[in-house]
Amino acid sequence: MAALRRTQALGGVVARLTRLTLTPQQPRPTVLTSFLTAKTQSRLTSACSLLHTSSSHRDLMQFFDNKKNWGETEVKVGRAWKIEELRIKSNEDLHKLWFVLLKEKNMLLTMEHACEEEYQVFPNPERIDKVEESMKHIEDVVKERNRAYFLLETGEDGERPGALTTDDLGQHVYKKFAEHFIPEWMNPHARRIRDYAASSKFSRLWREQKYLEKKKARTRMRNHVYMLLRRFPDMDMDVLQQKYPEVNVRALRHHKRARGHHLKNLG
Secondary structure, eight states, X not given: OHHHHHHHHHHHHHHXXXXXXXXXXXXXXXXXXXXXXXXXXXXXTTTTTTOOOOXXXXXXXXXXXXXXXXXXXXXXXXXXXXXXXXXXXXXXXXXXXXHHHHHHHXXXXXXXXXXXXXXXXOSOTHHHHHHHHHHHHHHHHHHHHHHHHHHHHTSSOOOOOEEEEEOTTSOEEEEEOOOOSSOGGGOHHHHHHSOHHHHHHHHHHHHHHHHHHHHHHHHHHHHHHHHHHHHOTTXXXXXXXXXXXXSOHHHHXXXXXXXXXXXXXXX
């Protein structure tokens, strides 16, 4: 019963969303237009005989999952495409697979929105992550091939160069070069937008906050090492130093805070 109610709820959402029409109303054909249309189709028959397209849908049902999955709490799906599997495919296959994944992503996002509208559970939400991971792998493979082609032809990787620069908050970030009509240092509008005094203050407070966070982390780690030395005086110092490289374990061994209730104290 619960699955039936979920299916009926999703059916109501689909019915509301598919009331839109994507094809405008065509005028009533006349004798002349019918003759011209038939003549044009006869000329294009031979040229379009090898053209293959998917089934025509004049509604929005391609944005929704198969009806047999409506109301289900779990849908059996596979894994994402691995980058090793995509490297052996041609550029044409990657192009086709990209649009298949894009269509699948649009469908999943539509179904997720429909389930949220009806307060239903969206089955297997990790499908969106798998599709995005596959699309990311396709982009990586295409970039690898472009980089290899440009290195072979021009000796350069073909990527847009960049450099470290300072953003509006005064932080160092990597940005790719872009074309501008005039340089930034000659643009008075850009200089008015950026408040250098406020950026300097923000950078100083940001560096102070990061320094205090690192200092607290080192203090917690040092206190933890003290506790270990108090409870386990016979432990291997080399292993402890390898696990906590930020502190000097042998120097802490002689500190008074490393003294425990035993006769093996060095501090």
